[in-house]
Amino acid sequence: MATELLNGFGKVYLTIDYDQANHWVYNNWIGYQTYTGIISGADACLLPLQQQACAYLLNDNRQVLGPWDHAVEWIVTDWGVRAAAQGLTHFAHVVSPDSLAAQSAKAMLLGLEGRLHLRMFSDMDQAQAWLREAQQQVVNQ
Template sequence: MEATAISVKNGLGNDFLHIEYNEASKWVYARWVGDVTNEDVKHGAEKILEQLQQHHCPHILNDNRELVGSWDEVTEWVQQDWMPRAIGAGLQKFAHIISPDIFAAMSVEEMVTRASGFEMRIFEDEAEAKAWLESE
C-alpha cells in the first residue's frame, strides 16, 4: 500500500482537512481547506496525530495554502497538549506550507515560536518543503 487518505468534516458536513500518509516518503500530508473554527483545528490535529501514531511516522507536511482565517486561539493548546503527544508518537520534522491569507499566516508564525522537541520550518513552496523533509 503506497498511500492512505482520509477526509475530515466539520459540523456542517463540509471537508476541511484531507490527510494522506505517504509510505514511500514516510510523512503525513495534511491539506487544510477553507475557513476553520478552533474546534475544527483541534479535531483535525487529533486526526493527524492518529495517522502519526498508526504509521509510526516522523514527518508532517502541513499545507495551509487553501486555509482562510485565524486559528491563533488554539496555538497554546497545540503547544501544551498536541505537541508533546506528537513528539511521543515520533514526530521529528514539521514542514508548514504557509497560507497566502494574512490571518492564517500570522497564526502559524505564533505556532513556530512555541514549537520545541522537533524541527519546524515554514515554506511558501511545496517542493522546498518536501526537499527539507527528505533531507537528513
C-alpha cells in the same frame, strides 16, 4: 487511503493521508478553521503518524482562510507534547506568506521551537525537499 474530516456544513476542512512513497503524513487544511475542528483534525493526524511510526509531517495551510490564533496555545501545550512523545520530529508547514493563517503559523512555530524541528514554507517543493533532506540525514547517521 485519505481520511476526510467534515465541518458542521458537511464540507471537507481537512484531508489526512499517509504518503507511503515519501514516508510522511500529509495534512491539507481547507477554509476557515474552528477551534474544535483544529483539535479534531490535529488529533486525527496523530493516528497515521503513530500507525506508520512516522516522524515527518507535511502540513498544508495554503487553502486556509483567516487566522487560527484561537488554537495555537492548545497546539503548543497539548498536541505538540503528544506528537513529539510519539515520535514526530520534523514538521514542515506550508502557508500562503501574506495570509492571516501565516501569522498564526508563526506563533505556533515560536511555541514549538525546541520541541520539534519545524519550518514554515511558502513553496510546497521546498517543504518536501526539507523533509527529504531530514530523512536522508537520519539514514546517513
